């Protein structure tokens with residue numbers, strides 16, 4: 001039995017199936033999916049339907065594109081020009097698939113292997129226990145067991161504010177900060193404020209910004225390995241073996257990555273789509 005973590009699928013269903021075949025994924029193996037299962041790529045409906053079919057073998061954390069889908073279905077937001085999940089939205093299965101997505105997490109911790117997975121990152125001021133508790137606050141709202149309804153949360157999902165964390169943040173402001181960290185964060189200012197402007201490679205990043213995984217010299221998540229996706233222009237490199245970047249831009253014509261937790265090996269499936277810059 002092996003545990004594989006796979007980066008952003010974004011509707012790249014064919015590459016996903018080919019990758020599973022390549023790693024010989026079997027009924028006793030486990031799959032960790034780092035979120036952004038849908039959008040930008042061609043086959044969001046097929047991807048979700050397929051994953052749901054073997055979800056007892058999967059652990060999923062939600063990404064910003066998955067939340068965008070829920071913001072449309074549950075929060076009443078409009079579709080953007082760049083969205084590519086029309087056939088998913090028009091499918092008779094959409095409500096069922098959305099309900100299933102709402103039961104997924106923002107952070108998954110595999111204690112035995114000392115690994116945690118999130119879509120974008122763990123805010124560097126949070127230790128593992130704090131991060132897990134804050135993720136739970138949002139997950140309870142997704143499940144309809146929080147102080148506000150899922151509809152109200154998804155209606156008010158969008159926005160960059162607040163950009164700094166205080167323990168006494170409440171309501172939508174608190175939930176939005178937690179969600180933005182787990183699903184959208186890349187860079188921070190020296191004062192720990194979120195900055196959403198820069199998405200490029202590390203070696204071209206502005207001097208005043210620090211990637212979240214390099215913010216602290218003493219990591220509050222200690223020796224737990226953090227797996228994440230979301231940042232395709234890292235091309236799988238963080239320069240730190242405690243932080244594993246899984247989004248290798250399959251949807252942009254590069255490749256899909258699977259990381260085996262037990263062996264530390266990486267497996268790749270090249271994209272079938274032509275590369276875009």
Ligand SMILES: [Mn+2]
Pocket residue numbers: 036063064065119183229230231
């Ligand atoms: Mn993302």
